[in-house]
Amino acid sequence: MNAVRLHAFGPAENLTHERTAVPVPAPGQVRIAVAAAGVHLLDTSLRQGIQGPPAPLPELPTVPGREVAGTVDALGPGTDPAWLGRDVVVHLGFAPGGYAEYAVADAARLHPVPDGLDAARAVAMIGTGRTALGILQFADLGPGSVALVPAAAGGIGTLLVQYAKNAGATVVALAGGAAKTAVAAANGADLALDYTDPAWPEAVRARHPDGATVLFDSVGGATARAALGLLAPGGRHLVFGWSGGPLDLTDAERADLTARGITTRGVLGPAMLQRAGGEDPLRLLETRALAEAAAGRLRPALTRYPLARAAEAHHDLETRATTGKVVLEP
Known part of the structure; x- marks a missing residue:
């Protein structure tokens, strides 16, 4: 063969x-x-x-x-x-x-x-x-939710955008380049932005001044650092990858997240399986x-x-x- x-x-x-x-x-x-x-x-x-x-x-x-x-x-x-x-x-x-x-x-x-x-x-x-459904177990999406999805044109990102829209959430999609942002928009994202454009965080703030409620983070690095600043008080940071490099926050940045009540959680591995439950999650x-x-x-x-x-x-x-x-x- x-x-x-x-x-x-x-x-x-x-x-x-x-x-x-x-x-x-x-x-x-x-x-x-x-x-x-x-x-x-x-x-x-x-x-x-x-x-x-x-x-x-x-x-x-x-x-x-x-x-x-x-x-x-x-x-x-x-x-x-x-x-x-x-x-x-x-x-x-x-x-x-x-x-x-x-x-x-x-x-x-x-x-x-x-x-x-x-x-x-x-x-x-x-x-x-x-994997997408396992991640979504932690999201609690519904009307009033604002989901921030980096890598929105990828395999998992595509499904996260669709699920969030089906749940009644507003979706802000981030992707690299005009072609991929067009894909995310066609997939149903309410706002699709090119994360290689340094102005993308300001575009999110202009549309959603109260902040996003959940960040689906598969990229880490500079994109995640900027996205964390866009979360509303009490927002959730769900981590399942670091394709853009590690997220190295300063002590001041960590203190700011704590003050705003932002929770960060890794959602792969045992956490995902435990949440799914059953004999064969x-x-x-x-x-x-x-x-x-x-x-x-x-x-x-x-x-x-x-x-x-x-x-x-x-x-x-x-x-x-x-x-x-x-x-x-x-």
Whole structure:
């Protein structure tokens, strides 16, 4: 089969498209003829040899990729035969193998692809969608809320904008460049601003002098520092990434946040799982995400690449040249 393999940690060019053996499903597993494989920012870190959190570095050589959708074409011993021939989507967890024409997965982790949802959108929701819904558990959005969403044209940002609008909130979207701000505006943002323009904070203050109620922070750095100054007293700062670098606040800035009653909370990992509850909180979030997409309430944006262009997909994702969820299609 064709697959993308990584033989040495390093730049995107280290991803090579080559022939390798077709995997054989073990007991309790299925083999999936892959129609779409998700590309996650974490994949780019692991490719460079930068460990998680939470994912450990893979043993090399490896086939990256942890999100796949496609059709079950083979079963391992003891696997329910009802899965054969079904269209499914699955998050592989810490087991890589998604950037390929075939992948194996535990049958217990499979979800049927809902009617009306294609493989690429299903794979966007199984990882990025579940994370977005996990983050939103902490937001308490509704009429009267003003949500500030940096990276609003990204995979998670797109879904946050849509969910907030569905909840009746006002959305201020930040994105890099005119093309991405246009995407955010078309996605429903009430105000879409280019964060590379130094004047963007003043534009937010002019429209919302009372401040925003929640900041969805996946970027950190200078953008987050400016955005924190726009939160209303009692506002919430929800942290789930730092693509723009660390947020190094001064003692005076921290004191100001405390005085204004601003709460900062990391919302990934154990906090997200505890809030979701249940015996399998990740699966619960996956199920909810797929249902939201199937009902048309959440519509993941996609940037699609052929499998053979995985290195280009990684490069573009790292340089913020993509919008929405990046997906490889064999």
